[in-house]
Amino acid sequence: MDKPKKATFARAAARALADTQLRDNLRFATQSLRQKRLAVFDDPEATEALREIGSRIKARGLTRLPRLLEQLEARCQKNGIMVHWAETTEEANRIVLSIMEAHGARKVVKGKSMVSEEMHFNAFMKDHGKEALETDLGEFIIQLNNEPPSHIIVPAIHKNRKQIGKIFADKIPGTDYTEDTDILLATARRILREHYRTADIGLSGVNFAVAETGTLCLVENEGNGRMCTTVPPVHVALMGLEKVVETLDEVPPLYRLLCGSATGQRITTYFNMIKGPRQKGEKDGPKEVHLVILDNGRSRMLADPQLRQVLQCIRCGTCLNHCPVYTRIGGHAYNSTYPGPIGEILMPQLEGLDTKGELVFASSLCNACSEVCPVKIPIPELIRRMRNESYLKRGKGVIPGHGFKRNAVERVVWKGWRYSQTIPMLNWAMLKTLAIAGRILPNVGPLKAWTRVRTKPVFAKESLKQLTRQEGIRHE
Amino acid sequence: MTEFPQNPSTVYYFGTCLSDMIYPEAGMAGIRLLQREGVEVIYPSRQSCCGQPAYNSGFPDEARAVALAQVDAFSGSNAPIVVPSGSCAGMMRIHYPLLFEHEPDYFRVKRFSERIFELTSFLRHSLNATYTDKGPPVTLTWHSSCHARREMVCTEDSKALLRQLANVTLVELENEHECCGFGGTFSVKRPEISAAMVKDKVRDIQNTGASAFITGDCGCMMNISGHMESRKNPISGHHIAEFILERIHG
DSSP: OHHHHHHHHHHHHHHHHHOHHHHHHHHHHHHHHHHHHHHHSOOHHHHHHHHHHHHHHHHHHHHTHHHHHHHHHHHHHHTTEEEEEESSHHHHHHHHHHHHHHTTOOEEEEOOOHHHHHTTHHHHHHHTTOEEEEOSHHHHHHHHTTOOOSSSSOTTTTOOHHHHHHHHHHHSTTOOOOOOHHHHHHHHHHHHHHHHHHOSEEEEOOSEEETTTTEEEEEESSSHHHHHHHSSSEEEEEEEGGGEESOGGGHHHHHHHHHHHHHSOSSOSEEEEEOSSOOTTOSSSOSEEEEEEEOTTHHHHHHSTTGGGGGGOOOOOHHHHHOTTHHHHTTGGGOSSSOHHHHHHHHHHHHOHHHHGGGGGSOOOOOHHHHHOTTOOOHHHHHHHHHHHHTSOTTSOSSTTTTTTOOHHHHHHHHHHHHHHHSHHHHHHHHHHHHHHGGGOOSOHHHHHHHTSSOOOOOOSSOHHHHHHHTTOEEO | OOOOOSSOSEEEEOOOHHHHHTOHHHHHHHHHHHHHTTOEEEEOTTOOOOSHHHHHHTOHHHHHHHHHHHHHHTOSOOOOEEESOHHHHHIIIIIHHHHTTTSTTHHHHHHHHTTEEEHHHHHHHTTOOOOOOOSOOEEEEEEOOHHHHHTSOOHHHHHHHHHTOTTEEEOOOTTTTSOOSOTTTHHHHSHHHHHHHHHHHHHHHHHTTOSEEEESOHHHHHHHHHHHHHTTOOOEEEEHHHHHHHHHHO
């Protein structure tokens, strides 16, 4: 079970690393995103204070999540929004499908939604004879090319202008190759406008759902979110259940953290606050608004005080931009809805360690992610927790698929290491052995991996323990 | 903010396992720098490793056993414990309390953790060490380990010591914030990614035009120097303690 998956991630990573164009695109894009973020968060003290506020808002919300969700449902219903609960992604897909069928709908236009990616919504709709069209420019590009997103905020981050020009020329009939972004944009706009006009349903995600008012907040830059939520006769909003906040007052700090962290903006071009369907006398807006609240394992995460911290995430993607691993291999190598550091702690919880566990070893634990996380999720600590659970006996862990990596060899190795580091005589013997036989160690296993790009370490003839004794340093 | 004890008469020294196995001179140099400030240095001989390898690899029980062995080895007095590594110091100061959060030994471990200081910070803030450079002019660059930078926050202290050396020109890396790809067992568990990271780090070092890079962590040094040596790159790597000691002796 274990081997082929391991090989899959390693192979995908190696392939990505060998792709110099991909490396250049990622380096350029992530560096620019990091610089933009830093330009907005230029005062370290103020940034730290804001992160602290964001972290506390989300952590506090999680302590009262069931109550907030019930309040949100009641308020939304009062506002005329129909609320649906989905325990699984399958249920969520079925709910949207039944809404579509009730309206005889065939075509849905989508604003950007990571929950819909989690649901594999587009594939589900295709299987049921429906057309799901991405309208976020990045999503539009990769949908043309039949690819999944490679970043949670910048889905086509792995493509440069020339590659996008080529995709447009290849996939959109009657389009000539161009690198001119204005022309590319105009092409996308022309196609998308027509789809907004003819779509039966508009789908969107939710960035913040305010419990006290029943308001759905949607953050975007392209106006496609507003089109999707106002032009088609029916709007369906998808949210993970952690997106609820208690009060409207909590939105501004989280919004600032989100814009600054995600794209280095002080404010986005559009900030939509949706409070229900078209009212009497209003000239636009959908006739029906639905909210689908997805669990998909989140309640289980909530039950564990450490694991629940992953639910603080506001999906800004800045941990991806700062991760030395993600910025080198890109999102596709992770083969997961959520790549990068947040993916490493979320995917195994969503889909099980036995399926996604290899991701938790794709980190040098450098702490770059936790240094910038706007809601201060201790990502490295959670990665360690995932690693611990990977080796636990079945039944001793909390995360589904725990113990997938448990094996006798590693257990024995670490036991041996433990004794060599806790029993002074054994430690002395180990140091002696390395000093004498270190250079003839066979080049296998970890040493082989090490020496692929490095020389073998040279073990000292005399350990620091011996040296200090000789030099008359007081031992105790 | 860390509170530094002022001019203590005695300190304990935790040499780190890498220094014990591979870089004893670096470990010894740290002791000499402390002694130079008139401090008595005690080296508990039962010390071994901080436990980080197991802690990061999914074996917390093994990490705890090794951590407790260190707590015991340094229990002779309440003297500060000086560590010539930001990473090992971070493990002992910041991660031990997390590792023992739900253990009966928590308070004992916590008291131990509060005694942990990284070498360059300690030299600067507790001992106000000053150095006179006797070496020839040299251009070098500084590599900060991730945990020195983000856990012990001692990078500025290390650089401040280097800047006291009049003949040393310090050229900073373009991507000093970025991991060199060592990450302990990461380097052998994800060798392809680790290799890409160390290659980029070496390119960055080369671009500074420095003849050597200085670091406060033997793990990074082993990784970066190991890669340079395999490519016959003439740039050398040095632990900051060994480098300073050499410069002040001329």
